[in-house]
Amino acid sequence: xxxxxxxxxxxxxxxxxxxxxxxxxxxxxxxxxxxxxxxxxxxxxxxxxxxxxxxxxxxxxxxxxxxxxxxxxxxxxxxxxxxxxxxxxxxxxxxxxxxxxxxxxxxxxxxxxxxxxxxxxxxxxxxxxxxx
Numbered sequence: 001x002x003x004x005x006x007x008x009x010x011x012x013x014x015x016x017x018x019x020x021x022x023x024x025x026x027x028x029x030x031x032x033x034x035x036x037x038x039x040x041x042x043x044x045x046x047x048x049x050x051x052x053x054x055x056x057x058x059x060x061x062x063x064x065x066x067x068x069x070x071x072x073x074x075x076x077x078x079x080x081x082x083x084x085x086x087x088x089x090x091x092x093x094x095x096x097x098x099x100x101x102x103x104x105x106x107x108x109x110x111x112x113x114x115x116x117x118x119x120x121x122x123x124x125x126x127x128x129x130x131x132x
Contacts, residue, residue: 034041
């Protein structure tokens with residue numbers, strides 16, 4: 001049986017890449033007829049159906065292996081992507097312009113957010129209008 005996986009090898013990582021495969025979407029009229037009835041296939045059809053049963057079993061196993069490999073690759077890619085996303089987020093946070101402002105300026109800016117009457121009393125830290 002010919003290789004139905006239509007695989008190519010990635011030159012960067014040497015992984016086999018699956019290409020879309022054109023597969024028939026319908027059964028033949030004779031197969032439909034045999035499935036609708038309880039009549040046995042003709043003698044000449046028996047050997048063809050036996051050959052199909054043998055060759056498709058191997059093809060199914062090959063597809064199962066490719067699917068398993070693709071799932072493992074997808075899980076690995078998702079894991080690496082998560083790590084790269086974390087590094088990106090860390091770099092963006094560290095490079096944020098707010099981090100370059102002097103602390104004295106930030107204290108001055110945020111001190112305007114607090115009403116002066118709150119400084120005289122112990123502020124209610126659960127009050128959303130009051131800074132802690």
